[in-house]
Amino acid sequence: xxxxxxxxxxxTPAGPPVAPQAPVARAIEGRSLGQIAWAHLRRxxxxxTGAVIVVLLILVALLAPVLTHLLGQNPNTFHTxxxxxxxxxxxxxxxxASWTHPLGVEPTNGRDILARIIYGARVSLVIAxxxxxxxxxxxxxxxxxxxxxxxxxxxxxxxxxxxxLAFPVLLFSIALLTIISxxxxxxxxxGAGLRISVLILVxxxxxxAYVGRIIRxxxxxxxxxxxxxxxxSMGARSGYVLVRxxxxxxxxxxxxxxxxxxxxxxxxxxxxxxxxxxxQPPTASWGQMLSDATNYYQIDPMYMVVPxxxxxxxxxxxxxxxxxxxxxxxxxSQR
Numbered sequence: 001x002x003x004x005x006x007x008x009x010x011x012t013p014a015g016p017p018v019a020p021q022a023p024v025a026r027a028i029e030g031r032s033l034g035q036i037a038w039a040h041l042r043r044x045x046x047x048x049t050g051a052v053i054v055v056l057l058i059l060v061a062l063l064a065p066v067l068t069h070l071l072g073q074n075p076n077t078f079h080t081x082x083x084x085x086x087x088x089x090x091x092x093x094x095x096x097a098s099w100t101h102p103l104g105v106e107p108t109n110g111r112d113i114l115a116r117i118i119y120g121a122r123v124s125l126v127i128a129x130x131x132x133x134x135x136x137x138x139x140x141x142x143x144x145x146x147x148x149x150x151x152x153x154x155x156x157x158x159x160x161x162x163x164x165l166a167f168p169v170l171l172f173s174i175a176l177l178t179i180i181s182x183x184x185x186x187x188x189x190x191g192a193g194l195r196i197s198v199l200i201l202v203x204x205x206x207x208x209a210y211v212g213r214i215i216r217x218x219x220x221x222x223x224x225x226x227x228x229x230x231x232x233s234m235g236a237r238s239g240y241v242l243v244r245x246x247x248x249x250x251x252x253x254x255x256x257x258x259x260x261x262x263x264x265x266x267x268x269x270x271x272x273x274x275x276x277x278x279x280q281p282p283t284a285s286w287g288q289m290l291s292d293a294t295n296y297y298q299i300d301p302m303y304m305v306v307p308x309x310x311x312x313x314x315x316x317x318x319x320x321x322x323x324x325x326x327x328x329x330x331x332x333s334q335r
Contacts, residue, residue, distance in 0.1 A: 037252075040328035047324020053317035061122040068115045072100070075119045076282045079110035087299075095302030103306050107296050113303070117310050119284035124314070127199050128265035132258055134204025139211030140254060144242055146212075147219025158216070161209040169206040170271075176202060177277040192283040199278060203268050211257050218253055222246055252329040259322035263315040270311055286311050 041047055060067065068074060082096050083089060088108045090096025095104025095113065103113040146157035180198050222228065223246070231245050272278035273287030281288060286307040293304035 037325075037328040041324055044324040044327065046320050047328075050317040050320030050322075050324065053313065054321055057121055057314055057317070058125065060118055061125045064118045064122045067118055071112075071115065073112040073115040075111060075115040075284050077111065079105055079112070082110050083107070089296070089300055095300055095306075097302070104302050106292070106303060107300055113289075113306055116284040116289065117286070117306060120286045120289065120307065120310070121314070123196065123279055123283060123285050124266050124269055124311075127196060127203065127269045128262045130200040131203035131207070131265045131269075132261050134200060135208040135261065136211055136254060136258060138205065138208035140215050140247075140250070142208070143212040143215030144219050144246060144250065147216040148223050148238070148242060148246065150220075154216075157212075161212050161216075164206065164209040165213075167206065173202045173206070173272060174275065174277050177272065192279070195279060195283075199269060199272065203265050207261065207265070211254070211261070214253055214257060215250060218250055219246060222249055256322060256326040256329060259318060259325055263318040263322075266311065266315060266318075 079101075082091060082101070082105050084091050090105050090107065090110070092098065097104040101112050101114065103117065105112055106116070142157050142161070146154040177195075177198060180194065228241060228245055231241050236245075269278055270285070270287030270290070273285045274291045276291060279285035279288055289307040290304060290311075293300075293307070297304045
């Protein structure tokens with residue numbers, strides 16, 4: 001019985017021992033500050049939504065002639081046949097809205113509101129972006145210079161920025177633009193280009209002090225860091241330290257300030273145009289459209305609602321994107 005059981009049992013020959021397989025080592029890859037910021041930003045749905053709206057607005061501004069051509073409308077074409085002959089108001093509900101004029105037409109002249117909103121986006125964004133660029137250039141140069149060199153130079157620049165912050169910008173802007181309104185051309189620029197150029201300079205120059213103080217404070221905290229001292233010990237000149245060492249470390253606050261300043265400049269341009277000293281007709285402007293709508297808001301509220309919503313969406317989108325970018329670039333953020 002024992003022999004039969006042993007015969008029926010399979011005997012596996014013993015082979016050489018198999019060595020355990022060593023785990024595969026994975027290389028550790030470092031991430032740059034930009035990659036870390038993007039990883040935070042893309043998880044922020046609200047900020048990404050704001051960024052998408054901003055990109056769409058910029059595309060609308062760039063492609064304004066193409067879009068209005070596809071719509072078959074011109075922002076300065078009068079459609080008096082769409083107006084009531086007795087009241088000069090658009091026929092039909094919602095300001096005369098139709099498939100041809102989705103947002104209706106203006107009272108008195110019958111210009112297509114959608115076409116003027118599209119061209120108004122171009123004017124508002126051009127002024128806001130250019131004015132922000134002017135304020136950034138002046139503010140960054142003065143702020144980084146004051147913070148790095150210190151001493152009497154810092155005192156002079158800081159007091160100058162304090163003076164600009166206390167200056168009645170709105171009153172001066174109204175006075176200056178009123179004087180310019182009597183000029184047909186200056187420095188070879190005339191028409192709407194002159195008015196837009198003056199708005200860019202006025203808004204940009206009088207808003208540089210905000211970014212200047214931010215950059216000055218950041219530079220004061222960076223000028224005694226090890227990488228700056230190392231560059232100095234190797235004989236680097238002040239210009240090299242400012243441009244190659246300090247400026248790259250100031251990119252984050254500059255970007256955040258820019259995204260939060262653009263909507264402020266949009267509101268400033270709209271406010272000046274609303275007061276009648278900004279962009280003048282026939283050039284389309286959201287603020288100027290709101291100013292015209294004050295005469296008709298009770299009987300044709302659509303004329304006021306449309307440009308108001310355009311300003312609201314634009315400012316909100318920039319603010320949401322700016323807040324998200326600030327959180328993404330802040331290493332101490334817990335969001």
